[in-house]
Amino acid sequence: LPELPEVETVRRGLDHLYAGRTLRALEISGARTVRRHPPEHLQRLAGSVLVGAFRHGKYLLLHWSGGEILVVHLRMSGQLLAAPAGSPRPPHTHAVFSFAGQRELRFVDPRTFGELFLAGVQWTPTPASPSVSRGLPAELAHLGPDALRVGPSELAAAIAGRRAPLKALLTDQRLVAGVGNIYADEVCFWAGLRPQRPGGSLRPWDLRRLAASLRSVLEAAILARGSTLGDERYRDIEGAAGTYQFEHKVYGRAGEACTKCGQTVQKIKMGAKSAYFCPKCQR
DNA sequence: CGATTATCCTGTGCGC
């Protein structure tokens, strides 16, 4: 579910509610929640203060006073929810972080695709290897630049000359980190480009519009605190829905009239995913 | 090298 705007909204909530607070205890109950190292390793965070919450693409990075970095990815159905300690826990609560001041942070994830792990935890220590690449933990070194920090020329370089469809390039986290199915479609709409256009077919002005659209769509979506779709799976850390779904131009609007030109919004299959676009506004 | 496909899961909504 969550793409960059939703993850950024959660990040801000984490920073606001938990930065500066001491983690008293943590429980990991989900069998698949921590899979890159033994779940017990997370216990070393107990007693640490959350220094701050950061984000790269769709990954959250929680920095602790002991120097540890807890990486969180919500994948398809994960949520981080703040709650008073002891209040009833929702179904599929796989991890609970208990902070000083009787506040809990729950990791809830029905589909169990989401994960938590401590960055840099190795099965066997590798003394000389640098654990940070481009300022990121080694586990995230494969990610491209964050979609909000990518420059127009950097974006153009990732797309120019590529045969793959524009949407596949935009959602390839190795090229640009943070764009998923919803925002790829919305960015393509604002850029006036069909999602199936080969990257290499884009002209310089197309690439400029694309870079501008990427930024403006993501910024507007963050202002709206993300998109909460019909299944209500995305909620911010305090349980509030986002409102950017009301501003969607094409995503999920197949068969409806384009708000700009009145043409019928089309839905096509691109690989396993659907893509939505306006055949008149997007070429 | 690049594009499809299968996989990990649960929940929901649809057609019959």
Add this chain to the structure above:
DNA sequence: TGCGCACAGGATAATC
């Protein structure tokens, strides 16, 4: 009502 099936915001490994 109830059943089976398709589909869902993601990422990655395998396969052609």
